[in-house]
Amino acid sequence: MLTNRRFLLRRRPQGEPVPDDFELVSEALPVLDEGQFLVRNHYASLDPAMRGWMDDLDSYMPPIPLDAAVRASTIGVVEESRAEGFAKGQWVMGLNALEDYSVCAAGGFTQPIDPGLVPSVTNYLSLFGAVGMTAYFGLFDVCEPKPGDTVLVTGAAGAVGSIVGQLAKLHGCHVIGIAGGEAKCARLTQRYKFDAAIDYRGKDEAALTAAIAAAAPGGVDVIFENVGGIILDAGLMNLNMHARVGLCGLISEYNSTERVGARNLWRLIVKRASIRGLLVADYVARFGEGAAQMGQWAAQGKIVVDEHVDEGLENTYAAFMRLFSGSNQGKMILKIA
Amino acid sequence: MLTNRRFLLRRRPQGEPVPDDFELVSEALPVLDEGQFLVRNHYASLDPAMRGWMDDLDSYMPPIPLDAAVRASTIGVVEESRAEGFAKGQWVMGLNALEDYSVCAAGGFTQPIDPGLVPSVTNYLSLFGAVGMTAYFGLFDVCEPKPGDTVLVTGAAGAVGSIVGQLAKLHGCHVIGIAGGEAKCARLTQRYKFDAAIDYRGKDEAALTAAIAAAAPGGVDVIFENVGGIILDAGLMNLNMHARVGLCGLISEYNSTERVGARNLWRLIVKRASIRGLLVADYVARFGEGAAQMGQWAAQGKIVVDEHVDEGLENTYAAFMRLFSGSNQGKMILKIA
Numbered sequence: 302m303l304t305n306r307r308f309l310l311r312r313r314p315q316g317e318p319v320p321d322d323f324e325l326v327s328e329a330l331p332v333l334d335e336g337q338f339l340v341r342n343h344y345a346s347l348d349p350a351m352r353g354w355m356d357d358l359d360s361y362m363p364p365i366p367l368d369a370a371v372r373a374s375t376i377g378v379v380e381e382s383r384a385e386g387f388a389k390g391q392w393v394m395g396l397n398a399l400e401d402y403s404v405c406a407a408g409g410f411t412q413p414i415d416p417g418l419v420p421s422v423t424n425y426l427s428l429f430g431a432v433g434m435t436a437y438f439g440l441f442d443v444c445e446p447k448p449g450d451t452v453l454v455t456g457a458a459g460a461v462g463s464i465v466g467q468l469a470k471l472h473g474c475h476v477i478g479i480a481g482g483e484a485k486c487a488r489l490t491q492r493y494k495f496d497a498a499i500d501y502r503g504k505d506e507a508a509l510t511a512a513i514a515a516a517a518p519g520g521v522d523v524i525f526e527n528v529g530g531i532i533l534d535a536g537l538m539n540l541n542m543h544a545r546v547g548l549c550g551l552i553s554e555y556n557s558t559e560r561v562g563a564r565n566l567w568r569l570i571v572k573r574a575s576i577r578g579l580l581v582a583d584y585v586a587r588f589g590e591g592a593a594q595m596g597q598w599a600a601q602g603k604i605v606v607d608e609h610v611d612e613g614l615e616n617t618y619a620a621f622m623r624l625f626s627g628s629n630q631g632k633m634i635l636k637i638a
Numbered sequence: 639m640l641t642n643r644r645f646l647l648r649r650r651p652q653g654e655p656v657p658d659d660f661e662l663v664s665e666a667l668p669v670l671d672e673g674q675f676l677v678r679n680h681y682a683s684l685d686p687a688m689r690g691w692m693d694d695l696d697s698y699m700p701p702i703p704l705d706a707a708v709r710a711s712t713i714g715v716v717e718e719s720r721a722e723g724f725a726k727g728q729w730v731m732g733l734n735a736l737e738d739y740s741v742c743a744a745g746g747f748t749q750p751i752d753p754g755l756v757p758s759v760t761n762y763l764s765l766f767g768a769v770g771m772t773a774y775f776g777l778f779d780v781c782e783p784k785p786g787d788t789v790l791v792t793g794a795a796g797a798v799g800s801i802v803g804q805l806a807k808l809h810g811c812h813v814i815g816i817a818g819g820e821a822k823c824a825r826l827t828q829r830y831k832f833d834a835a836i837d838y839r840g841k842d843e844a845a846l847t848a849a850i851a852a853a854a855p856g857g858v859d860v861i862f863e864n865v866g867g868i869i870l871d872a873g874l875m876n877l878n879m880h881a882r883v884g885l886c887g888l889i890s891e892y893n894s895t896e897r898v899g900a901r902n903l904w905r906l907i908v909k910r911a912s913i914r915g916l917l918v919a920d921y922v923a924r925f926g927e928g929a930a931q932m933g934q935w936a937a938q939g940k941i942v943v944d945e946h947v948d949e950g951l952e953n954t955y956a957a958f959m960r961l962f963s964g965s966n967q968g969k970m971i972l973k974i975a
Contacts, residue, residue: 577906
């Protein structure tokens, strides 16, 4: 009989998650009801947003219940099916959990995918998944860059940021990225073709502000913000008139028990600028458009994506925590099987 | 010979301004050059924004130079003229300074006004001045309220806030105001017809958040923000989907050496909401439209304005500081002559 290893949330993290907040357990698989199908998960996406789902907050989706498996996007193969349209052997993608097997229902979020359309099936968790679509619609729809604009990307070596920067370059923008450490900064300019990279490490707000000003002497028209705190504050000091800040994430704050916040909101008044929150869920109906364009650019070699794959459900905690230490090199993916 | 009392900025305030940051001096009047005219100032507008102009910041206008008279909007009468179009006895309004007499130039910001068009000439510093136009364009153009929307106004008993609330009511919105103290809250609901008033005094962020939720159980669609800090943070916790925050001012931060900032920006992501900075200067070309509409509503008794007039250049400091203690009851105006 199959057993299902499941990575459970045992208690809500206080600040930075610790191993005891979670537990990897083995459970028997449930019997499928009519209309359900069982997915053997092969890969799971590890995303900063999952940290927010662990808190008991009124957010855009309910908190992960205690003692439930940690919610994650996964791709896998139908192992058994009592649902029409989901035959055994079919590759699927959905919002499931960090577990060997997920029970899904027809009509839910889990949908068929075609591995033959992409270089690697894992690309459905990066370029053609929530990450790529966040970059595409967040940049073009929310930030509305014009060719010639200066675009600042924070968390620029991360999964979303690295794609945003490449898209902005393809759009004819001057692109500056902020990342942690020399290696990541080199990756920004060499691999992702950013015009400039700023290493935030060892810099206070004043030094960051000066570094952005040096890289963007004409000011910044768009910020694609993934980080928050003093990095956002330094960006706000460099805004041009009518600048747009697309707020995608605030990773510097997710593990803080005391948030730093944004102290330079007065710059929005000075520059008649705006901050707008963005969430990829709003664009599900347009994913086809985004994926088609991304696929074309990827096939032409105009955009590259990096995936950092760690292996084994037993390594979930360490793999997840890379997102906050920044030790991942690309989209963080956990190989389950 | 006429002397000119002038209220000079002697040093940049550190945090809350103190009397020694300023000095009232008497100077001889300069001789007019060709194209100049001399204005006898009768009234000056005292505004929170002036506190920002005293700092050495890269803002929407240059800092007030040290040893210069403090910049302010004034209304007065032409005393002497070497400029075409500005005859002796003409009422004018302009961005001048806290002084008995201002030297103005034709083609500058100082323009003729007609006291016969308004109940009191001081209304050019309130309903028909920057304050009224900030409320009108800030609310309708930046916040885009729809009839039926719930609108939260912070600093609601202040010059701008009290007008914003009335405009939102005229537009068919459910309007909630936040102000300091029972008397101001009573004024919001009784005189300005707000649907509900919240006294921020004695409330921490959690209590403010709960008070807003109680007054707006369906959430808030628009925030007209004048205050910042925990008041803004509490507002952010109550946003509806696609809510708009018009950022007009951050009066709670103007005198802080250590800003509180906004710690709940993550709510913008959850609600796909936005914060947009607004400045009345952007709407100068449309002041005619705004003033005509405001004049009509005022004449119909649909909108009231309160002006708090303190008298005498020698009382400037105390009058200005009312803006931060909140002891003014309406638009703060200094009567100079």
